[in-house]
Amino acid sequence: MVAHVLRLRLAMMLGALRGDRDHVLRRAVGLFVLIAGTVFAAVNVVALADSDRLTTAVVTVLAGSAVTLGFAIAPPVTASVDPLDPRRFAVICPEPRPLAAALLAAGFFSVPVVVVVVLAVSLAVAWTAHGAPVGGSIVSIVLGVTTCVLLARVSLALGALVRRPRQSRELIGVYLVAVLVVVVPVGIFLGSLEWRGAVPSQLVSAAEVLGWTPVGAAWNIAVAPTAGAAAASVVVALATVALLAAAWFVLVRVLLTTTPRPFTVRERAGLGWFALLPGTPGGAVAARSLSYWFRDRRYVVNVVVVPIAAVLTTLPLIVAGVPVEYAVLLPAPIIALFLGWLPHNDLAYDSTALWMHIASGVRGLSDRLGRLVPVVLIALPLLAIAIPLAVAVHGRWAFAPALVGVCAALFLSGLGLSSIASVVAPYAVSRPGDSPFQQPQRTGSGGVASQALVMIGALLAASPAIWFAWQAVASDTADAFAALWAGLGAGVVVLLVGVAVGAAQFERRGTRLMEFAEAT
Numbered sequence: 402m403v404a405h406v407l408r409l410r411l412a413m414m415l416g417a418l419r420g421d422r423d424h425v426l427r428r429a430v431g432l433f434v435l436i437a438g439t440v441f442a443a444v445n446v447v448a449l450a451d452s453d454r455l456t457t458a459v460v461t462v463l464a465g466s467a468v469t470l471g472f473a474i475a476p477p478v479t480a481s482v483d484p485l486d487p488r489r490f491a492v493i494c495p496e497p498r499p500l501a502a503a504l505l506a507a508g509f510f511s512v513p514v515v516v517v518v519v520l521a522v523s524l525a526v527a528w529t530a531h532g533a534p535v536g537g538s539i540v541s542i543v544l545g546v547t548t549c550v551l552l553a554r555v556s557l558a559l560g561a562l563v564r565r566p567r568q569s570r571e572l573i574g575v576y577l578v579a580v581l582v583v584v585v586p587v588g589i590f591l592g593s594l595e596w597r598g599a600v601p602s603q604l605v606s607a608a609e610v611l612g613w614t615p616v617g618a619a620w621n622i623a624v625a626p627t628a629g630a631a632a633a634s635v636v637v638a639l640a641t642v643a644l645l646a647a648a649w650f651v652l653v654r655v656l657l658t659t660t661p662r663p664f665t666v667r668e669r670a671g672l673g674w675f676a677l678l679p680g681t682p683g684g685a686v687a688a689r690s691l692s693y694w695f696r697d698r699r700y701v702v703n704v705v706v707v708p709i710a711a712v713l714t715t716l717p718l719i720v721a722g723v724p725v726e727y728a729v730l731l732p733a734p735i736i737a738l739f740l741g742w743l744p745h746n747d748l749a750y751d752s753t754a755l756w757m758h759i760a761s762g763v764r765g766l767s768d769r770l771g772r773l774v775p776v777v778l779i780a781l782p783l784l785a786i787a788i789p790l791a792v793a794v795h796g797r798w799a800f801a802p803a804l805v806g807v808c809a810a811l812f813l814s815g816l817g818l819s820s821i822a823s824v825v826a827p828y829a830v831s832r833p834g835d836s837p838f839q840q841p842q843r844t845g846s847g848g849v850a851s852q853a854l855v856m857i858g859a860l861l862a863a864s865p866a867i868w869f870a871w872q873a874v875a876s877d878t879a880d881a882f883a884a885l886w887a888g889l890g891a892g893v894v895v896l897l898v899g900v901a902v903g904a905a906q907f908e909r910r911g912t913r914l915m916e917f918a919e920a921t
Contacts, residue, residue, distance in 0.1 A: 410485065410507040439516050446523040450530035455605065457527050458624035462608040465545055465620030468517060473552040473616075476560050483557040487656040501653035505646075508550040517549055518542070525623070533623040537631060544638040545619035551645035558652035562659070615641035682763045686771025690747075694775035699750060699830070703743055704779055708787070711735040727874070729794040730804065733787040737808035738859055740780040741815020745822040745855045747772050748914060749830045755918040759911045765904030769820045773900075776816070784808055803870035803881035806888025810863035813892025817899025818855045824906040826851035827917055862891045 449457045476483075485504050487497075508514070525538040612621030612630070618637035625631035674688035694700045711732035718728040748755060758768055788808060792801045828851065860867075866888030872880040907914070 410510050435512065435516070439519055443519055443523040446520055447526050449524070449527035452527075454531045454624075457531055458621075458626075459604050459608040461524055461528070461624050462612050462617050462621050463604065466611045466614070466617035468520075469545070469549050469552065469616040469619075472513070472549040473556050476553065476556040483561060486561055487558070487653045488561070491657055495657075497654040497657055498650060500657070501650045504653070505550070505554060505649060508554050509546070513553075514546065514550060517546055521545060528623045531624075537623045540635065541619055541622040544622070544635075544642060547642050548615070548619050548638065548645065551642060551649060554649050555645055555652060558649065558656060561656060562652075613637060681767070682761075683767035683771045686758065686763065686768050687774035690772050690775045691778070693750070694779070697750070700775075707739045707743070708732075708736055708783060711739070711787075726795045729791045730800075730874070733784065733791045733804060734807050734811055736783055736787055737780070737812040738815060738856065740776055740783070741812040741859055742819060742852070742855050744772060744776055744816065745819035745851060746827055746830060747819075748823045749827045749917075752918060756915060759915055765907035766900070768907050769900045769903045772823075773816055773820070780812060784812070800870075800873055800881055803866075803873040803884035806866045806881075806885035807863060807870050808888070809885075810866040810888035810892040811859050813889075814859040814862035814895040814899075815855060817892075817896035818858045820899045820903030821906065822851045822855050824903050824910060824914070827914070858895075862895045863888060865891060 449460060485507055487500060487504060490500055521542045525533075525542060528538050528541075529535065608617075608621075611617030612625065612634055615637065618634040618641065621634040622631050622638065625634055674691045675685065678684035678688045678691075694704070714735060715728045715731055718731065719725060751758075788801070788804050792798055792804060866884045869880045869884035869887055873884060
């Protein structure tokens, strides 16, 4: 079977160069550009032999980690279809294990893998010039390439389990959010570094950390500073390969014994987020909330105002004489606080549509979690941009964990408390279709109290993280990690407790909530 699958794979690769003249011309030009780019990159990689050992090690680990991660995320982002999908062999009733082994071997025969092998061999030339053992270089290349192939196989298999017949614009939006969350912070980090003829210490630290992770361990073997570090990287790389191989064999068995769900009807129905998210009560609530958050002017105005207001708060501080490097640390926590605060009255924005949740018997936990999905999807890219920008202007990347901890505490605590407030103390808001700046008359101060309590509660929950962050700014950056863990711990605890309490209150106060919706 292995020989047959390999011949099939090679035939498919050669078949890409067949067809009409225009198709062959485009493929030939693309292949020429790829070969030229690979040769150019290989020449520059070999030139690392003239650099110092530290530069070569940092470039190797960072570039290898980026390439390895690319093999994992490229298939879902590009919506790639696996030409050797295990389900295509189901008609001949193969045994899962031999088929998985054959398809894994065929995975090494692809253009991206060939490019990686060429560049890895070029890196090995530079490693050898700096005294790396030949055996270590071979082990590094083999484990690195194997990890890339396994990640691609697993990613394609997972995509085959959940892929729909065509990409929806909602799914593309989710992919863009994921790319923003990863690419923007890295780009800001690299752009803020000062090289001054040497590798920045931040990159050295990043390479050391990545050398202990599954994506970078294989590439750290040949360039590790000590034999002990190289042995540890070998252990991590072997464990990664073993786990990915086990996952691949399990996924092949699942694919051969699972009937794909018929998504075609749902996609043609144009249900948007309802077609993308799981068909569960929580998924339905999340889909409806997402539709409102991205289409209702009342939500859109809130989302737009938050980052603008956060940035404007720095102007009075700068005018008052606060140094810019300290004033820029304020907008990110303000964004996190207000984004966590936004859902504190989300039930009121539903108006009479709330009856769908209550009449259908939706569990409180499904309602509470589903309503948090939109604000999380919006907050992630906003904070992924705001935090690195603030740290870059501040000038000390060692402070980044502290800022992440403060923002996490404010955001997660705000979500938890909002999950309670929206059920216990909803207040009237502008009705659907009205101007977002038109507010109805209210009797009493319940709305003001609920708004204030959510904000004050989030600030109190984040106070330990804020204290450690202040210490990190004023004196010792070692407190930055204390702020990180204190913020994450407090935020997660308040979120879990808030969602649980809000869920219980939603089920208990269903009648009162319906009366409120009808009255407003």
